[in-house]
Every structure is written in structure tokens, then in C-alpha cells.
Amino acid sequence: MSKDKYSQKSEHLDILRHSCAHITAAAINELYPGARFGVGPVVENGFYYDISFPKPISDSDLAEIEKKAKHLIRQNLDFTRSEMSIVKAINYFQKKKEKFKVELLRDLKKKGTTKISDEEKEAVGGSVKNVSLYTSGDFTDLCRGPHVKNTKEINPDGLKLQKLAGAYWRGSEKNPMLTRIYGLYFPTRAELEEHLKMLEEAAKRDHRKLGKELKIFTFSDMVGQGLPLWLPNGTALIDRLEDLAKNMEEKAGYLRVKTPHIAKEIMYKTSGHLPYYADSMFPPMTIEEDGRKETYYLKAMNCPHHHQIFGAEKRSYRDLPLRLAEYGTCYRYEKSGELFGLMRVRSMQMNDAHIYCTEEQFAEEFLGVIKMYLDYFKIFGIKKYVMRFSTHSKEGLGKKYIDNEKLWKKTETMVRSAMTKAKISFVEVADEAAFYGPKIDVQVWSAIGREFTLATNQVDFAVPERFGLVYTDKDGREKTPICIHRAPLSTHERMIGFLLEHYAGAFPIWLAPTQVKILPVGEKFVSYGRKILTELKEASLRVEIDDSNESLGKKIRLAETEKIPYMLIVGEKEKKDGTVAVRERGKGDLGGMKITKFAEKVVAEVASKG
Numbered sequence: 001m002s003k004d005k006y007s008q009k010s011e012h013l014d015i016l017r018h019s020c021a022h023i024t025a026a027a028i029n030e031l032y033p034g035a036r037f038g039v040g041p042v043v044e045n046g047f048y049y050d051i052s053f054p055k056p057i058s059d060s061d062l063a064e065i066e067k068k069a070k071h072l073i074r075q076n077l078d079f080t081r082s083e084m085s086i087v088k089a090i091n092y093f094q095k096k097k098e099k100f101k102v103e104l105l106r107d108l109k110k111k112g113t114t115k116i117s118d119e120e121k122e123a124v125g126g127s128v129k130n131v132s133l134y135t136s137g138d139f140t141d142l143c144r145g146p147h148v149k150n151t152k153e154i155n156p157d158g159l160k161l162q163k164l165a166g167a168y169w170r171g172s173e174k175n176p177m178l179t180r181i182y183g184l185y186f187p188t189r190a191e192l193e194e195h196l197k198m199l200e201e202a203a204k205r206d207h208r209k210l211g212k213e214l215k216i217f218t219f220s221d222m223v224g225q226g227l228p229l230w231l232p233n234g235t236a237l238i239d240r241l242e243d244l245a246k247n248m249e250e251k252a253g254y255l256r257v258k259t260p261h262i263a264k265e266i267m268y269k270t271s272g273h274l275p276y277y278a279d280s281m282f283p284p285m286t287i288e289e290d291g292r293k294e295t296y297y298l299k300a301m302n303c304p305h306h307h308q309i310f311g312a313e314k315r316s317y318r319d320l321p322l323r324l325a326e327y328g329t330c331y332r333y334e335k336s337g338e339l340f341g342l343m344r345v346r347s348m349q350m351n352d353a354h355i356y357c358t359e360e361q362f363a364e365e366f367l368g369v370i371k372m373y374l375d376y377f378k379i380f381g382i383k384k385y386v387m388r389f390s391t392h393s394k395e396g397l398g399k400k401y402i403d404n405e406k407l408w409k410k411t412e413t414m415v416r417s418a419m420t421k422a423k424i425s426f427v428e429v430a431d432e433a434a435f436y437g438p439k440i441d442v443q444v445w446s447a448i449g450r451e452f453t454l455a456t457n458q459v460d461f462a463v464p465e466r467f468g469l470v471y472t473d474k475d476g477r478e479k480t481p482i483c484i485h486r487a488p489l490s491t492h493e494r495m496i497g498f499l500l501e502h503y504a505g506a507f508p509i510w511l512a513p514t515q516v517k518i519l520p521v522g523e524k525f526v527s528y529g530r531k532i533l534t535e536l537k538e539a540s541l542r543v544e545i546d547d548s549n550e551s552l553g554k555k556i557r558l559a560e561t562e563k564i565p566y567m568l569i570v571g572e573k574e575k576k577d578g579t580v581a582v583r584e585r586g587k588g589d590l591g592g593m594k595i596t597k598f599a600e601k602v603v604a605e606v607a608s609k610g
Contacts, residue, residue: 013187014042015146015147015148016148016153016154016185016187017042017046017047017185018041018042018047018143018145018146018147019147019148019151019153019154020046020047020069020154020159020183020185021040021041021042021047021048021049021183022040022079022134022136022141022143022147023069023072023073023136023151023154024040024047024049024065024069024161024181024183025037025040025049025051025139025141026069026072026136026137026138026139026141027065027066027068027069027071027072028049028051028053028065029138029139030068030138031064031065031068032053032054032055032057033054034054035051035052035053035054036052036097036098036099036100037049037050037051037052037098037100037101037141038050038052038169038178039100039104040141040143044451045184045185045186045195046162046182046184046185047182047183047185048180048181048182049180049181049183050100050167050169050178050179050180051178051179051180051181052100052176052178052179053179057179058164059163062161062162062163062164062181063161065181066159066160066161069159069161070156070159072136072137072151073151073154073156073159074151074156075137075151076150076151076152077136077137077150077151078136078149078150079135079136079147079148079149079150079151080134080135080136081132081133081134081145081146081147082132082133082134082135083130083131083132083133084130084131084132084133085130085131086105086108086109086129086130086131087109089105089131089133089142090102090105090106090109093105093142098142100169101142104142105131105142108131132144132145134147136151154185155187155188155189157188157189157192158185158186158187158188158189158191159183159184159185159192160183160184160185160192160196161181161182161183161184162182162183162184163181163182164179164180164181164182165179165180166178166179167179167180167337168335168336168337171335171336171337171338172335172337173335173336173337184196198448198449198450201448202448202450202501204504205446205448205500205501205504205505206501207341207342207343207496207497207498207500207501208341208342210500210501210504210505211234211341211342211497211500213505213561214233214500214505214513214562214563215231215232215233215234216230216231216233216234216237216496216500216513217229217230217231217234217496218231224346225336225339225346226334226336226339226344226345226346226347227345227346227347228342228345228347228493232513233513233514234496234513236513236514236542237492237496237499237507237511237513238349238492238496240510240511241351241489241492241495241496241511242327244379244489245325245327245351245488245489248372248375248376249323249325249353252368252372253321253323254323254324254325254353255322255323255324255325256324256325256326257306257309257324257325257326258326258328259299259302259305259306259308259309259326259328260299260305261298261299261329261331262285262296262297262298262299263296263297263299263304263305264295264296264297265284265294265295265296265297267304267305267308268281268297268300268304270304270466270467271303271304271307271463271466271467272435272436272462272463272466273300273301273304276400276435277300277301279333280300280332280333280334281297281298281300281331281332281333282297282298282300282331282332282333282346283333284296284297285297285298298331299328299329299330299331300330300331300332301330302326302328302330302350302352302354303352303354303460303463303483303485304463304467305328306324306326306352306354307354307463307464307467307469307483308467309324310322310324310354310356310464310469310481311467311468311469314472315356315470315471315472315481316471316472317358317472317473317474319471320356320357320358320361320471320481321355321356321357321358321365322355322356322357322481323353323354323355323356324353324354324355324356325352325353326352326353327349327350327351327352327492328349328350328352329347329348329349329350330347330349330350331346331347331348332346332348333346334346341497342493342494342496342497343452343493343494343497345493347493348491348492348493348494349491349492349493350487350490350491351487351488351490351491351492351495352485352486352487353485353486353487354483354485354486355369355483355484355486356464356469356471356481356482356483357481357482357484358473358479358481358482359414359482362414362418362459362482362484363414363417363418363421365484366414366415366418366457366459366484367418367419367422367424369457369484369486369488370387370419370422370424370440370457372486372488373385373442373455373457373488376455376488376489377444379609380499380502381447381502382444382445382502383445384444384445384449385442385443385444385445386426386427386442386443387419387424387425387426387427387440387441387442388426388427388429388432388440388441388442388443389415389416389419389426389427389428389429389438389439389440390429390430390432390433390434390438390439390440390441391408391412391428391429391430391431391432391433391438392408392412392430392431392433392438393430393431396431400431400435401433401435402435402436402437402461402462404461404462407461407462408433408437408438408461410461411437411438411459411461411482412438414459415438415440419440426440434458434460434485436458436460436461436462436463437458437459437460437461437462438458438459439456439457439458439459439485440456440457440458441453441455441456441457442454442455442456442457444498446498446502447502447503447504448501450501452494452498454489454490454494454495454498455487455488455489455490456485456486456487456490457484457485457486457488458484458485458486459482459483459484459485460482460483460485461482463483464480464482464483465480469481499511505563506563506565506585506586507563507565508565508609509565509566509602509605509606510605510606510607510609512542512563512564513542514543514544514562514564515541515542515543515564515565515566515602515606516536516541516542516543516544516564516565516566516567516568516602517543517544517545517546517559517562517564517566517567517568518532518533518543518544518545518546518567518568518570519546519552519555519556519559519567519568519569519570520545520546520547520570520571521552521569521570521571521572522571523549525570525571525572525574525575526545526547528570528574528575529545529547529568529570530545530547532568532570532580532595533545535595535596535599536595536599539602539603540603541599541602541603541606546558546559552569556569556583560585563585564585565584565585566582566583566584566585566598566602567583567584567585568580568581568582568583568598569581569583574592577592578594579593579594579595580592580593580595580598582598
């Protein structure tokens with residue numbers, strides 16, 4: 001089992017980054033008296049801190065704050081931890097007029113940590129009775145920690161305050177807007193500079209920027225936040241991904257189904273989703289139906305619907321494994337402050353499937369899903385990935401997880417054993433399972449090294465029983481099947497967002513919305529270009545023609561901006577010879593070619609997935 005980024009080295013780096021967040025807050029406390037502090041958790045490659053400033057600040061102010069933070073680091077300040085009762089802590093922070101800290105402490109005292117987000121738990125620390133505080137120099141902060149013992153462990157040359165952003169307090173638009181300061185920290189200046197270069201390249205590949213430039217998707221205030229509208233080019237990408245998934249799933253023995261976008265409350269109560277996911281679901285709709293009131297919810301997940309399909313008829317062991325697949329649209333009420341392009345949305349089309357199998361079939365079925373991941377990674381050129389095996393925590397039983405420790409241990413052993421026997425590397429992460437069972441989440445890295453959470457493979461030992469799902473075994477006894485939830489291609493939204501950045505918008509020929517663009521050198525060659533257009537469309541290629549009056553040079557530049565894989569230039573010579581002058585993206589001119597030969601070449605490339 002690989003340790004990879006979850007090693008002790010990585011844990012120490014998180015402590016360094018957490019300590020940098022504290023020092024940044026200390027610097028702001030000195031430079032901006034009257035600043036009020038929210039939370040400052042560690043994030044990938046650094047940290048952020050949400051702060052209410054007494055006056056607006058801009059990106060130009062970051063250099064001064066960074067300079068002050070580095071000055072404090074060089075003072076070799078100790079970090080001193082202390083504990084305080086929650087009541088005393090409330091009084092302490094009230095005197096300091098730290099209203100955000102006081103709010104968190106009061107919620108902790110009233111509700112307990114299960115009602116507070118992970119970032120807020122880091123900000124509060126301790127338990128419902130005692131909390132921890134850390135002091136360095138003249139600044140004391142409420143924090144779980146840990147921090148370094150002394151700032152001399154921090155390399156000031158590895159710290160960079162990166163950018164500002166707005167963030168609603170606790171992620172709710174009903175709360176005040178705070179200023180979020182993002183910071184980076186690496187152990188050495190060289191590592192920091194390497195990361196900054198990667199960020200520069202990532203900015204060019206930002207899926208939001210490319211999505212607009214390539215006319216992939218858009219958003220509308222009249223439609224709503226987090227609800228993407230797919231333009232023709234984006235819809236072409238969706239169609240290609242669905243074609244790929246259908247082909248792969250048909251070969252793997254999946255059966256396709258379709259389910260509605262809404263369902264009654266009773267179904268989600270039976271599944272157990274409402275107690276665990278109510279905050280992430282859109283508000284209920286209550287309507288008058290047959291003389292009584294019925295409550296409906298927008299579909300937040302496909303699995304309960306698929307359970308109804310399984311239960312619609314009697315099943316025998318001979319019917320298993322039963323694999324039901326659907327690109328189902330789901331709706332989740334993500335907080336507005338957490339929405340991010342296609343990566344975090346409120347409407348998502350999920351590459352979902354549920355496999356109902358016996359315990360004896362489990363290992364083969366679970367590994368079959370893993371193999372499908374690897375096949376997809378090969379197609380998309382994903383070379384770096386990590387399988388994260390998420391398990392339960394004993395403390396979360398009956399709260400965050402189904403309260404059945406025996407089945408948790410059994411199914412976790414089943415997953416661990418299957419992965420180990422198949423010699424598939426994974427890292428094990430505690431307290432991140434689904435509420436109904438352990439899971440494998442897959443982290444992938446794009447071509448420039450950016451990390452994304454993409455696919456999931458989850459075990460469900462609980463919900464089928466809640467719905468009374470059974471099959472008859474060979475001895476005539478009724479048994480409850482195990483259910484495997486899987487989504488190798490994630491959602492269209494997240495997958496296309498990832499692919500935009502991975503390919504920098506230059507999609508491979510099989511996936512490109514427009515594969516070929518015909519560029520007549522003048523108006524008198526447009527009719528010949530249209531003849532080619534017809535022939536290539538008959539070969540099932542996605543083709544466009546630029547019949548504008550612009551110069552050839554401008555037409556080429558436009559096609560290059562659109563990242564078209566092939567441009568076909570047609571003029572006097574091509575019309576006379578019945579050919580096209582082929583120009584390939586990234587390679588330039590390939591010379592003349594008969595139309596039929598060109599069509600055969602591209603069709604073969606598409607068939608082989610490039």
C-alpha cells in the first residue's frame with residue numbers, strides 16, 4: 001500500500017503551511033488594527049485565511065503583508081499551545097471583538113462539532129468542553145493545530161501570498177462577505193518558483209477561460225448560479241463521452257436505464273439520504289395530489305431510483321450480477337461561495353451505474369470497475385493517478401455513517417483484499433467513506449500536474465436492505481445483494497472541465513467538437529469546398545467550412561485559435577486535382593491529399609482514439 005502524499009513528510013508540510021496561515025494572520029493583525037479573523041485552513045499547496053478588514057484592500061497590498069509575515073518568521077518566534085474552557089474562550093474572544101471566533105465557539109457549545117465544517121473544526125479545535133489556542137509573539141488564535149515549535153522551522157523564501165478573493169462567511173450568501181487571502185508555501189524557493197510556473201501555465205488552461213473562448217458552455221443569471229448551459233461545441237463533447245461510455249459499458253455487460261429528475265420524499269427517507277444529505281438537496285416541493293399533500297425532491301443521486309428498478313421484478317442468483325447504467329442528471333444545492341466553473345455546480349450529468357451482485361461476485365465486479373478506470377486513463381492519456389481507499393471511523397457510527405461496525409469491517413476487508421490481491425496500489429484514508437460503505441476515490445493529475453478528484457467506486461452494504469431488495473439463491477433462500485456504486489467518468493461537468501485543462505482545449509481528433517475545417521482561398525472555390533464538406537460529412541466526420549470573405553491567413557489564424565485538428569485549404573490546384581492541402585494542428589502543412597484518402601486517415605484515427 002503506497003504512502004505517497006499521505007506520508008509523514010506530507011503531514012509535516014501541512015503543519016508548516018498551517019503555521020504560515022497563523023503568521024500571515026499575525027502580520028495582518030499588526031498592519032490592520034481592527035481586522036477580524038474567520039478561519040485559516042490548509043489547502044493544497046498552501047493555505048487561506050478569511051478576514052474582515054477595517055478598510056478594503058487590493059492585490060497590491062499583499063506585498064506589504066507578505067513582507068511583514070516574513071519579518072515575523074525571521075524573529076524565531078515560539079508557538080505556544082494552551083487550552084481554555086469553551087466558556088472562557090467565548091469571553092476571551094468577545095473582549096478582543098473577534099465576532100467570528102465567538103460565533104464558532106457558541107455553535108460548538110450549542111450543537112457539537114458534527115454541525116461544524118472541517119475548516120471550522122480546524123479553527124476551533126478541542127471538544128465541546130475545551131478548545132486550544134496558539135500564541136506566537138503578540139498574536140493568539142483559536143486553532144486545533146498543530147503548529148511548528150518555532151518559526152525558524154519555516155523558510156521565509158518559500159512563502160508567497162498569492163491572491164485575494166471574496167468569500168461569504170461560512171459559505172452562505174446570507175452572511176457577510178469576507179476577504180480571502182490565499183497563500184503558497186514550499187520548503188524551498190526552487191519548489192515555489194516551479195509551482196508558480198505551473199500556475200502560469202494553468203491560467204492559460206483554465207477551463208472557465210477556455211470554455212468561453214471555445215464556446216463550450218455558459219452561465220446565465222436568469223437560469224441560476226451553478227447551472228451550466230451547454231453550447232453546441234460542449235454538447236458535441238458530451239455526445240462523444242456518452243458514446244464512449246455506452247460502448248465500454250455495453251462490452252462490460254451493463255444495461256442502460258432512464259429515471260425521472262424528481263422523486264417523493266419517502267424514497268429518500270427510506271434510502272437514508274435525507275438525514276445525511278438534506279443540506280445538499282434543493283428545498284422540497286409540496287403539491288396537492290389525489291386529495292392529499294405529497295412532498296417531492298429534485299434528484300440529488302441516481303441510486304434510489306435504480307434500486308426501484310432492481311426491485312420492480314423478482315430476481316434470481318442467475319440474474320446477478322445486474323449492472324444498471326445511466327447518465328442521470330442530478331441536482332445538489334451547493335453553497336454559492338463554493339461554486340466553481342464546471343468543477344462545482346448545482347446541476348450535473350453523472351456517469352452513474354449500480355452493480356447488484358452476490359458476496360462471491362463482489363471482488364470480480366469491484367475490480368472490473370477499477371479496470372474500466374485504467375482503460376479510460378489510457379484513452380485520455382492520464383499517466384498519474386492515486387486510488388484513495390476511504391474507510392469509516394468508529395466515532396462517526398450512527399452520525400456520519402450507518403451504525404453497523406461489523407459490516408463496515410467486513411466490507412472494508414473485502415475491498416482491501418481485492419485491491420491487494422490484484423496488486424493495485426492504493427492509499428488508505430480514514431473517516432472519508434460514504435455513509436453506506438467504504439469507497440475508492442481516484443485522484444488524477446492533468447498534463448501540467450494539476451490534481452483533480454474524478455472517479456469513484458463505492459460499496460453499499462446497507463441501502464438495498466432498507467428497500468427490501470432481495471434475490472433468490474440456488475437453495476431458494478432470499479438474500480440481499482451487495483450494491484456497487486460507480487462513476488468512472490465522474491460527471492460531464494467535471495470531466496469536461498478536467499479535459500479542457502488537460503488538453504489545453506486542443507482535444508484529440510475523436511473528441512474534438514469540430515474535427516475538420518475547410519478553408520477556401522477565395523469565393524470562387526467555395527462551391528468546391530462545399531462538395532468536400534458533403535463528402536466528409538457522409539464519412540461521419542464533424543466538418544465546417546469558413547466561406548467568409550476574409551484572407552486565407554486570417555482564416556488559418558481563426559481555425560488555430562479554435563484549436564481545430566485539421567484544416568483543409570482548397571484553391572485552384574486542389575480543385576483541378578480533386579485534392580485538398582492538409583494542415584494539421586501542431587504539425588503544419590502535410591501537403592496535398594485525395595479527399596477519400598484524407599477521410600480514411602481521419603476515420604482510422606477516430607476509431608483508434610488517436
